[in-house]
Amino acid sequence: xxxxxxxxxxxxxxxxxxxxxxxxxxxxxxxxxxxxxxxxxxxxxxxxxxxxxxxxxxxxxxxxxxxxxxxxxxxxxxxxxxxxxxxxxxxxxxxxxxxxxxxxxxxxxxxxxxxxxxxxxxxxxxxxxxxxxxxxxxxxxxxxxxxxxxxxxxxxxxxxxxxxxxxxxxxxxxxxxxxxxxxxxxxxxxxxxxxxxxxxxxxxxxxxxxxxxxxxxxxxxxxxxxxxxxx
Amino acid sequence: xxxxxxxxxxxxxxxxxxxxxxxxxxxxxxxxxxxxxxxxxxxxxxxxxxxxxxxxxxxxxxxxxxxxxxxxxxxxxxxxxxxxxxxxxxxxxxxxxxxxxxxxxxxxxxxxxxxxxxxxxxxxxxxxxxxxxxxxxxxxxxxxxxxxxxxxxxxxxxxxxxxxxxxxxxxxxxxxxxxxxxxxxxxxxxxxxxxxxxxxxxxxxxxxxxxxxxxxxxxxxxxxxxxxxxxxxxxxxxxxxxxxxxxxxxxxxxxx
Numbered sequence: 001x002x003x004x005x006x007x008x009x010x011x012x013x014x015x016x017x018x019x020x021x022x023x024x025x026x027x028x029x030x031x032x033x034x035x036x037x038x039x040x041x042x043x044x045x046x047x048x049x050x051x052x053x054x055x056x057x058x059x060x061x062x063x064x065x066x067x068x069x070x071x072x073x074x075x076x077x078x079x080x081x082x083x084x085x086x087x088x089x090x091x092x093x094x095x096x097x098x099x100x101x102x103x104x105x106x107x108x109x110x111x112x113x114x115x116x117x118x119x120x121x122x123x124x125x126x127x128x129x130x131x132x133x134x135x136x137x138x139x140x141x142x143x144x145x146x147x148x149x150x151x152x153x154x155x156x157x158x159x160x161x162x163x164x165x166x167x168x169x170x171x172x173x174x175x176x177x178x179x180x181x182x183x184x185x186x187x188x189x190x191x192x193x194x195x196x197x198x199x200x201x202x203x204x205x206x207x208x209x210x211x212x213x214x215x216x217x218x219x220x221x222x223x224x225x226x227x228x229x230x231x
Numbered sequence: 232x233x234x235x236x237x238x239x240x241x242x243x244x245x246x247x248x249x250x251x252x253x254x255x256x257x258x259x260x261x262x263x264x265x266x267x268x269x270x271x272x273x274x275x276x277x278x279x280x281x282x283x284x285x286x287x288x289x290x291x292x293x294x295x296x297x298x299x300x301x302x303x304x305x306x307x308x309x310x311x312x313x314x315x316x317x318x319x320x321x322x323x324x325x326x327x328x329x330x331x332x333x334x335x336x337x338x339x340x341x342x343x344x345x346x347x348x349x350x351x352x353x354x355x356x357x358x359x360x361x362x363x364x365x366x367x368x369x370x371x372x373x374x375x376x377x378x379x380x381x382x383x384x385x386x387x388x389x390x391x392x393x394x395x396x397x398x399x400x401x402x403x404x405x406x407x408x409x410x411x412x413x414x415x416x417x418x419x420x421x422x423x424x425x426x427x428x429x430x431x432x433x434x435x436x437x438x439x440x441x442x443x444x445x446x447x448x449x450x451x452x453x454x455x456x457x458x459x460x461x462x463x464x465x466x467x468x469x470x471x472x473x474x475x476x477x478x479x480x481x482x483x484x485x486x487x
Binding site for chain 1: 383384386387388389390391392393394397401477478479480
């Protein structure tokens with residue numbers, strides 16, 4: 001395995017001491033208290049913000065070397081809120097591919113199937129979707145760009161248990177079968193341990209601890225992580 | 232036209248006293264400002280009356296040039312207040328209002344809709360600049376609000392690989408639409424709910440209703456067009472200020 005993303009001594013006004021490597025074809029979970037800089041970290045990886053110090057590289061080259069719109073397509077992000085655009089589900093799904101004039105409505109159907117939504121939903125106005133459906137459309141919209149890296153900011157928090165299981169299966173499939181790299185923020189510690197290969201623990205803006213998920217949960221070394229896991 | 236005597240004009244104090252009394256009765260706390268704004272309005276209008284008399288006595292190009300410039304500067308200052316935080320808000324307002332005034336005036340003169348006379352050009356330009364000023368200010372405000380409220384959607388669009396122009400498309404569309412809706416509604420009910428000011432003025436001045444309507448059509452349609460152009464210019468230029476060179480959303484601060 002080789003690192004697809006590497007962050008070295010990254011710091012900006014929200015995060016500090018961020019140093020890690022993301023291995024290709026793995027799922028990394030990010031945990032930490034609210035306001036600890038988890039979402040800010042993902043924004044850095046999608047280049048929605050930039051580090052003031054340090055460097056983040058993608059496939060061995062600094063992220064700033066890539067055209068930013070191309071990079072964002074390759075490192076896709078799903079936000080905590082679905083943030084769907086006005087219009088139909090299809091309008092949302094084709095947003096990314098249409099920018100490259102690369103849309104085929106068959107793709108829409110397969111994307112909906114991936115996130116376990118019925119295909120007749122394609123023509124439905126997003127206003128009429130439930131919170132869980134909106135979140136799944138947001139995930140499908142990002143997948144439409146076929147990114148190498150998928151950044152998920154609490155993307156399953158609005159879903160019921162059964163749907164969470166289905167999405168976790170999908171994520172597992174994306175990693176094992178399609179070789180995608182996933183970084184997922186979650187407040188559900190059981191989920192973080194269950195699905196993560198690696199886990200990053202953020203605390204007060206710092207990357208306090210990182211490592212293999214099972215080891216990190218079973219043998220936390222920092223006091224902050226111990227306190228956090230005790231809840 | 233029947234002249235309103237000074238004595239008759241003084242009876243308007245009764246009308247001023249009504250809101251002032253209401254303010255006292257309901258403790259609205261606006262009695263001082265009601266008296267002050269009424270007094271200021273009267274003085275301003277008298278002054279403008281004298282200024283216009285002076286302007287109409289000058290050569291047409293001098294009168295028009297002088298007063299249109301004054302109107303453009305005042306309107307731009309007012310519109311720029313709403314665009315606080317947007318870089319070059321005054322310059323942007325001034326240039327867009329100037330473009331509109333030149334465009335409308337050219338059409339009016341070239342197609343012989345009105346003659347190039349101070350008495351005609353100044354009041355009609357005032358209506359165009361005034362309405363465009365409101366539209367400019369609203370477009371600034373709308374853009375700021377939309378970029379604030381729609382931040383999540385813009386970030387989502389950027390994260391999907393959209394360039395700032397593509398990510399802002401929905402906001403630009405909303406801003407232009409919002410600026411056009413009041414005018415669409417006004418045009419729908421024009422003359423039915425309320426006789427427009429210009430038409431009323433012409434009829435009071437002795438013009439036939441049909442002639443008055445012709446002028447009103449020119450002004451109403453011109454205003455409709457100008458307001459749309461204003462919103463378009465402002466939104467198409469200002470959206471860029473909400474992004475940095477790396478296509479990242481930035482918060483606007485500071486003044487012009």
